[in-house]
Amino acid sequence: MTTGKRPLSPHLQIYRPQITSVLSILHRMTGFALSIGVGVLVFWLAALSVGGGLLSELHYFFGTLLGNFVLLGFLFCFVYHFLNGVRHLFWDAGIGLEISSVNKSGWAIISATVLLTIGIWFCIGGF
Amino acid sequence: MSWHQKNPLQGSLARVRGLGSAHEGAGHWWSQRISAVALTFLSIWFVYFLNLLPLSADAHTVQIKVLSLLQSPWIASLLTSFVIVSIYHGFLGIQVIIEDYIHSEMLKWLILVFVKLLFGILGLVGIVAVLKMAL
Numbered sequence: 724m725t726t727g728k729r730p731l732s733p734h735l736q737i738y739r740p741q742i743t744s745v746l747s748i749l750h751r752m753t754g755f756a757l758s759i760g761v762g763v764l765v766f767w768l769a770a771l772s773v774g775g776g777l778l779s780e781l782h783y784f785f786g787t788l789l790g791n792f793v794l795l796g797f798l799f800c801f802v803y804h805f806l807n808g809v810r811h812l813f814w815d816a817g818i819g820l821e822i823s824s825v826n827k828s829g830w831a832i833i834s835a836t837v838l839l840t841i842g843i844w845f846c847i848g849g850f
Numbered sequence: 851m852s853w854h855q856k857n858p859l860q861g862s863l864a865r866v867r868g869l870g871s872a873h874e875g876a877g878h879w880w881s882q883r884i885s886a887v888a889l890t891f892l893s894i895w896f897v898y899f900l901n902l903l904p905l906s907a908d909a910h911t912v913q914i915k916v917l918s919l920l921q922s923p924w925i926a927s928l929l930t931s932f933v934i935v936s937i938y939h940g941f942l943g944i945q946v947i948i949e950d951y952i953h954s955e956m957l958k959w960l961i962l963v964f965v966k967l968l969f970g971i972l973g974l975v976g977i978v979a980v981l982k983m984a985l
Contacts, residue, residue: 755947758940765933765972768979771916782909805893808886815883843897848906 742829743822750807753800760797798844803836878942885939892932899929917983926984933976941969 738744770778784790810828813819819828903915920926944965952958 751943751947754940754943757936758944761933761936761940762972764936765976765979768929768933768983769975771913772979772982774910774913778909778913782912801893805890809890812883812886812890847897847900848904 742826746807746829746832750804750811753804753807756797756800757804760800763797795840795844799836799840802839802843803832806832806835806839878945882939882942885935885942888931888935889939892928892935895928896932899925920980920984923984926980930977930980933980934973937969937973937976941966944969 735744735748767781770781785794810819810832819825899919902919904911920929945962948958948961948965952961
């Protein structure tokens with residue numbers, strides 16, 4: 724059986740992006756990023772428990788513009804994955820599965836993600 | 851996950867119980883959902899915890915604050931729980947991604963073992979770090 728060059732369903736490259744598919748892909752991407760984020764969190768906790776130069780350098784990096792950008796990215800991933808995850812839990816309970824509700828909750832989550840990301844960023848200190 | 855079928859440590863009864871198209875029943879699905887529900891609470895607490903820290907101050911000030919907060923067994927337990935459940939939920943998610951995109955059984959198995967070890971070590975380091983500060 725030759726399996727090398729056959730295209731795989733669902734043919735993402737020729738499929739018109741829809742709010743359902745885009746948000747679904749984003750859920751997986753933010754989840755992947757957050758797995759790296761939890762690695763950073765553990766590294767930070769380890770540095771906090773040891774202290775010294777490593778901790779200072781870590782804090783220095785996350786205080787730079789690039790570091791801020793990385794943290795803001797993790798916060799965005801967290802807020803989106805959280806909200807969309809709750810949406811998934813409602814779907815699992817059979818709530819909100821009609822396509823009109825799915826579209827509505829999708830847009831609600833996009834707006835809530837933007838607002839909460841900015842809100843939490845400034846609340847926590849924005850570095 | 852057809853490599854599960856070849857698991858020599860699994861008896862016939864365990865194999866039969868895990869039938870279904872995924873060969874392992876709904877166990878993974880449930881674990882992902884239950885850890886997700888736990889994380890809705892734990893992650894809100896974690897944002898609250900971060901908010902207690904003077905994060906715009908220098909590293910040493912933050913360290914002193916974290917150490918003093920972790921003297922509370924509640925905070926130490928909640929932080930440990932957040933780290934462990936996050937790592938568990940993250941591993942379950944990464945596992946699905948690997949199973950979806952890596953089509954070679956051997957490579958899939960190797961990467962899954964490697965990632966499981968990596969996440970296991972990450973969890974241990976997290977626990978040790980929090981306990982070292984708490985005790």
